[in-house]
Amino acid sequence: MMEIVNPAWLSMVVDGGRYGHADIGVPPSPALDRYAYTALCRLLGYAAGIAAIEVIGNDFSLKVDRDLSCAITGARVTAFAGSMPVAPWKVFMAKAGSTIRVKEAIEGLRYYIGFSGIIDVAKVAGSCTTNLECRFGGYFGRPFLKGDRIALKDVRDAGERAIDESLIPSMKAPHILRIIDGEERDRFSPETLKSLFEKGGDPWYKVTTKTNRTGIRLEGRPLEFRKGTEQSIISEGILPGVVQVPGGGQPIIVLYERTIGGYARIGHVIKADRDLLAHLKPLDKVRFQRITRGEAERLWNEKTTQYYNMLP
Amino acid sequence: MNWARYGEEGIRIVFGNTVSADVHEKVRRYYFFLKSLRLQEIIDIIPSFTTCIIHFNDQLTDFDTLIAHVREKEGDLQKIDIPTPVSHTIPVMYGGQYGPDMEFVCSYAGLAPDEIIEIHAGTVYTVFAVGFIPGFPYMGTLDKRLFVPRLETPRLKVNEGSVGIAQYQTGIYSFESPGGWRIIGKTDRMLFDHRQEPYSLMKIGDQVRFVPV
Numbered sequence: 001m002m003e004i005v006n007p008a009w010l011s012m013v014v015d016g017g018r019y020g021h022a023d024i025g026v027p028p029s030p031a032l033d034r035y036a037y038t039a040l041c042r043l044l045g046y047a048a049g050i051a052a053i054e055v056i057g058n059d060f061s062l063k064v065d066r067d068l069s070c071a072i073t074g075a076r077v078t079a080f081a082g083s084m085p086v087a088p089w090k091v092f093m094a095k096a097g098s099t100i101r102v103k104e105a106i107e108g109l110r111y112y113i114g115f116s117g118i119i120d121v122a123k124v125a126g127s128c129t130t131n132l133e134c135r136f137g138g139y140f141g142r143p144f145l146k147g148d149r150i151a152l153k154d155v156r157d158a159g160e161r162a163i164d165e166s167l168i169p170s171m172k173a174p175h176i177l178r179i180i181d182g183e184e185r186d187r188f189s190p191e192t193l194k195s196l197f198e199k200g201g202d203p204w205y206k207v208t209t210k211t212n213r214t215g216i217r218l219e220g221r222p223l224e225f226r227k228g229t230e231q232s233i234i235s236e237g238i239l240p241g242v243v244q245v246p247g248g249g250q251p252i253i254v255l256y257e258r259t260i261g262g263y264a265r266i267g268h269v270i271k272a273d274r275d276l277l278a279h280l281k282p283l284d285k286v287r288f289q290r291i292t293r294g295e296a297e298r299l300w301n302e303k304t305t306q307y308y309n310m311l312p
Numbered sequence: 313m314n315w316a317r318y319g320e321e322g323i324r325i326v327f328g329n330t331v332s333a334d335v336h337e338k339v340r341r342y343y344f345f346l347k348s349l350r351l352q353e354i355i356d357i358i359p360s361f362t363t364c365i366i367h368f369n370d371q372l373t374d375f376d377t378l379i380a381h382v383r384e385k386e387g388d389l390q391k392i393d394i395p396t397p398v399s400h401t402i403p404v405m406y407g408g409q410y411g412p413d414m415e416f417v418c419s420y421a422g423l424a425p426d427e428i429i430e431i432h433a434g435t436v437y438t439v440f441a442v443g444f445i446p447g448f449p450y451m452g453t454l455d456k457r458l459f460v461p462r463l464e465t466p467r468l469k470v471n472e473g474s475v476g477i478a479q480y481q482t483g484i485y486s487f488e489s490p491g492g493w494r495i496i497g498k499t500d501r502m503l504f505d506h507r508q509e510p511y512s513l514m515k516i517g518d519q520v521r522f523v524p525v
Contacts, residue, residue, distance in 0.1 A: 022356035022367065023343070024504075024512035025443035025486075124506045134446055134487045136506040180319070214490075234331060235441065235450060237358025237365030239322045259358055260443035260450070268319035296320055 001065050002115075004148040005099060009057025013119060013138035014112075016049040017256065018127035022237070027257045029131045032213065032278035033110055035169065035307070036074035040114040042311050043071040043091050043161045051121060051128040052114040053144070061101040062113070064094045069116035069158035075108030075171065075279060090162035091116075108171035108279040117155035132213060133257060167306050171279045175286040177253075179243060179267030180296050187229040187264055188245075195221060196288060203287040205251065207280045214257040216280055222249030223266065235262040241269035241277070243288070253277060272299035313338075317375055323366040331361045331452060331480060336440055339364055340517050344394050349385060353378055359516050360441035360450070397438075397517040402484070402499050403525040404433070404475050410498035413463075417477070417494055420460050428496065429524050431455045437482060439518040447486035447504030447512040451520055454480050466492030473498045475522070486512075497522075 004011070016037065017030030031037035031054055041049050053062075054074075064070075071091050072079055079086040082098035094100050105111060121128050121139055130138025139148060185193070196203055205220035223245050225231050231247045237260055238244075244252045244263035253269060254261060255277060267288065269277065280286060291299075318324035325342065328335035343359035346366065353373040358365040368378055406429045407414040414425055421428065437451035454477060462478045467490060470476070474485040476493030485491060486503035499522075503513045514520070 019355050019367075021446075021511065022358045023347075023442065024510075024515060025446040025448055026511070027446075125511060131446075133489060134504070134506070183318075183324070234329075234361045235444075236324075236360040236363045237443070239319050239365070239367055241319065258444055260360060260441060271320050293317070293320075300320065 002150045002152065003063045003065075004144045004146060004150070005061040005063050006059050007144040007146060007148070008055050008060035008102070011053055011055040011057075011060055011144045012130040012132065012142075013051050013121055013128055014054040015051045015127055015129045018125050018129055018131070018137065021125050022259045025259050026125060027131070027259055028240075029127075029129045029137070029213070030256055031112060031129075032255065033074050033112070033275045035275045035303070036110075036112050036278075038307060039089060039163050039167075039310055040071055040073040040112045043073070043089070043163065044069065044114050044116045044158045045156075045161075050114065051119040052112050053119075055102065055111050055113065056109055058104040059101070060113075061099050063099045064096065066096045066155070068094045068152075068155065070094050070100060070113065071158075072102065072111055072113050073163070074111035075105040076168075077105050077111050078103040087162070089168050091158050091160060109281045110278045115152055115155075116158035117152035120151040120153050131257075161311060163310055167310055169275070171276065173284065175276060175280060175284060176273075176289050177276065177286055178270045178273050178289045178291045178296070178299070180270060180291060180293050182243060182265030182267040184233060184264035185266055187225050187231070188266060189224045189226050192224045196223065197290045204285045205287065207282050207284040207286065209282045211280070211282060213255055215255055216253040216277060218251045218253070218286065220250070223251060224249060225264070231264060232262050233264060235260050238265075239268070241271070241274050243267045243269065270296040270299060272296070272303045313342075315379055318365060321368055321370045323368065323375060323378065325364045325366070326362060327364070328362050331440070333438065335362050336438065336517075341389065341392075341394060343516060345386075345389050345392050346382070348388075348392050349382065351378075351381070353381075358441075358443060360443070361452075395515075395517075397519050398514075399436075399519045399521070400514060402475075402501055402520060402522050404497040404499050404522045406432075406497040406524055411475075411496040413476075413494035414496050417458070417460055417496055421457055423457065428458065431458055432477070432482065432496065433522040433524050435521075437520045439514050439516055439520060440481075441516060442512055442514055445485075445487050445489050446506075447514070448483055449503070449514045449518070449520065450481055450483050452481045454482055460494050462492040463494065466490055470495060471498065473500055475499060
């Protein structure tokens with residue numbers, strides 16, 4: 001049994017995602033930083049993925065009642081197991097009766113805590129992850145609260161493993177999000193496209209407080225449509241990372257909680273940059289960089305190599 | 313039918329550019345055809361008014377290979393079994409506390425609440441898509457007299473069960489969520505139950521009639 005001593009600002013059970021039911025509107029709701037989540041699973045010896053805890057905020061703490069191999073990935077954190085400092089992206093041992101405490105996130109926003117045992121929560125539609133909005137999956141469909149008790153099953157020793165420093169991504173500003181063209185790109189005015197992507201423009205957007213697991217709402221110079229152009233679209237399926245622009249012109253980057261959208265799509269954040277979205281927080285500044293599909297593929301291949309190289 | 317890449321791991325199949333029963337039937341048939349192939353390369357299929365989006369596993373396949381593979385089987389398109397649409401009757405409490413936008417709709421349409429209700433409940437709707445949130449049916453098409461624009465600023469919170477209209481569509485908020493449609497009533501029918509399959513009460517093609525209570 002583990003007990004949540006302090007759930008921080010938001011902590012919840014996640015996994016690789018709930019797929020296969022998007023036709024009835026069920027979104028994947030996965031761990032938002034997929035690279036960090038995958039690294040965590042591999043560190044703990046679960047190549048196929050396990051349930052883990054995704055946390056936002058300082059002072060998360062959890063008490064364990066048995067010796068347990070654990071790891072923390074994602075945002076760079078200062079953390080302790082009992083009084084011992086814990087290295088990030090590396091397996092550590094928490095002693096029975098001790099408390100794992102994450103003092104603060106130094107770089108990035110979301111961090112992931114996993115154990116060499118299976119968090120015992122029921123699967124919903126094939127996945128353990130939490131759909132917060134619809135209150136299902138995870139721990140009774142909700143974020144953790146102080147005093148929650150979590151059972152672990154099939155606990156084993158994870159051994160000594162670490163992710164090489166060179167394979168830990170930077171989450172430092174400036175945040176540049178590379179995008180490939182979206183379906184309604186041509187509906188935007190040439191001035192808007194120029195300002196957005198070219199030197200000398202005004203390309204910086206601020207992440208607003210209306211940002212959550214559903215989407216990142218940005219604020220900056222409004223994106224203008226060409227005169228006389230239809231602004232909304234006939235609603236249709238969307239995939240994570242799509243950049244939608246409502247009539248007001250402030251872009252929204254859609255994350256993993258929506259299956260259908262009705263706003264114009266100016267671009268798609270490339271796969272290689274999508275994990276960074278998990279770490280954007282209010283007041284952060286971001287800009288878009290337009291690249292070709294070929295470049296996007298090359299960048300993804302590079303990232304795939306990192307996935308392969310995570311562990312020897 | 314037009315196939316295009318959609319982001320990096322998607323395919324967008326476009327069947328038309330207008331909302332119509334004809335385009336809907338094409339989307340629906342193709343969706344059930346894709347499902348019947350049971351390809352592990354396909355992670356998700358999202359059918360809607362005019363398109364089918366395929367989310368594919370790019371570790372197992374790529375755009376060209378997957379398309380070739382699917383098109384090779386298209387000969388079966390007319391042969392596959394398509395489920396008979398289910399007819400649903402949805403009780404709705406219209407107006408008052410349940411329909412905060414009824415007043416706006418009345419003044420926009422120039423009709424009395426009773427007339428709005430009569431028109432809204434007097435049509436059998438087709439479910440064109442299910443989504444954005446689990447179990448939310450996008451239904452159409454609405455009688456032209458009820459066409460209203462979306463809210464300029466969407467609500468941060470629309471109550472679960474709310475029945476809304478926007479342009480040619482009507483829908484039911486299966487969960488409390490943000491939303492920009494004009495709310496004219498509320499139902500207590502559960503549209504999505506994560507505890508048992510089929511989780512969603514409705515699926516593409518189903519027929520829906522609202523009954524005032």
